[in-house]
Amino acid sequence: MNKSLLATVAALSLSAGVAAHAEAEHTLVFSSWVPPTHNINAQMLPNMIKMIEEATGGRVTGEIRMGIAPPPAQMDLVLDGAVDVAYVFHGYQPGRFTSYKLVELPGVDTTAEAASVAYWNLFQNHLAALNEHRGVKVIGLHTHGAGQLHTNTPVDSLADMAGLKLRMPGGVASEVGTALGTTGIQVPAPKVYETLSSNTADGVMMTIDSRQGFRLTEVAPHYFEIPGGFFRGSFAYIMNEDVFADLPEELQTALEDKVFGEPISRMSGAVWDEGDAFSIQLTKDTEGNTITQASVEDIAAFASIVTDVQASVIEEVSAKGIDAAAALASFRSELGVQ
Structure with missing residues (x-):
């Protein structure tokens, strides 16, 4: 889908939603902070509303x-x-959330769909006990695809990253960036284009899908990837507890059984996968853009580096009161990774 078509899809999805309100007994207000053409607005949220x-x-x-x-x-x-x-x-709120870092760790070469389903199960079996989302109802969890490196000048190896000023999303990505010798700056995703176009940063560690969703093909034409990515970002869908409680019991049951949990987690991961594939092709088709694969030596x-960061994350999450090593093993086992 090109940008104009994505914009049309987003507009049609929103107008369809407006028409649906007239017939519905309850209208849930969804907040979104990414651009209108981003797949979260063009597909994920409209898909969830349809479900x-x-x-x-x-x-x-x-x-x-x-x-x-913001x-x-x-x-x-x-x-x-x-x-x-x-x-x-x-990753935007250090200190408020910690356990998500187990999912963000690199070294797992899988799809966002599979990772998102495994994430929901990890939450149910291990992470929910920490009550990090206290006060709201967690209705879904998902990851984006492998987070990779996007820069304004070519990067041919990990060694080339040393000294670069990179926008980092926080969480594991920032820890990995530090280990690679980069200088991290934290800027919310909607400000990435502005940050790169003004040369405030040399590049960004971000999802592949962002090459389309945040127009990185224009301001970070050089794309460097490593199997499994440098990190894998973590998202949660959350709902106001009182709003859910005020719904009739039969509607609560229908949402719990058919929408919340694995169904929307799986759907969201699948949308990321489709977006990643589109952005790779977009990069190949865009003049001046390059794609570089990490060498065997760099891998x-x-x-x-992954081993060291993983040990640090396990120690940090364990301090919150769960067996983080066992939780990580459970997550990776479901994905067929040791």
Whole structure:
């Protein structure tokens, strides 16, 4: 899908949602902070609203509102009842969330769909006990695809990264970047284009899908990838607890059985995978863009860095009160990785 078509899809999805409100008994207000053409707005949230409508026989629908507040404020929007549903990127709020880092660790070469389903199961079996999302209802979890490196000048090896000033999303990506000798700056995703176009940063560690969603082909034409990525970002869909409790019991049951949990986690991961594939092709088709694969030597060197970062994350998460090593092993076992 090109940009104009994505914009059309987003607009049609929103207008369809408006039409659906007229017939629905309950309209959930969704907050979104990415650009209108991003796949979260063009596909994920409209898909979720469609799943909600189908599960409830049209009695519940949703309305997407964009740009209400910056990414770090999404949890508080839902807590305060300003919106009913939102999604949070855990890495934007260091200290508030910690356990998600187990999912962000590199070294797992899999799809976002598979990782997202495994993430939901990991949460149910290990992470929910930490109550890091206290005050809101977690209704889904997902990861994006492998986070890779996007720069304004060519990078041919890991050694070339030393000294680069890179926008980092926080979490494991920032720890990996430090280990590689880069200088990290934290900028919310909606500000990435501006940051790169002004040369405030040399590049960004971000999802592949961002080459289309955040127009990185224009400001970071050089793409460097390593198997499994440098990290894998973590998102949660959250809902206001009182809004859910106020729904009739049969509607609560329908949402829990047919939408929340694995269904929307799987759907969201699958959308990321499709977006990644599109962005790779877009990069190949865009004049001046390059794609560089990590060498065998770089892959081996990065494995050592992963081992160190993993040990640090396990220690940090274990301090919160769970067996982090066992939780990570469970997550990776489901994905067929040791």
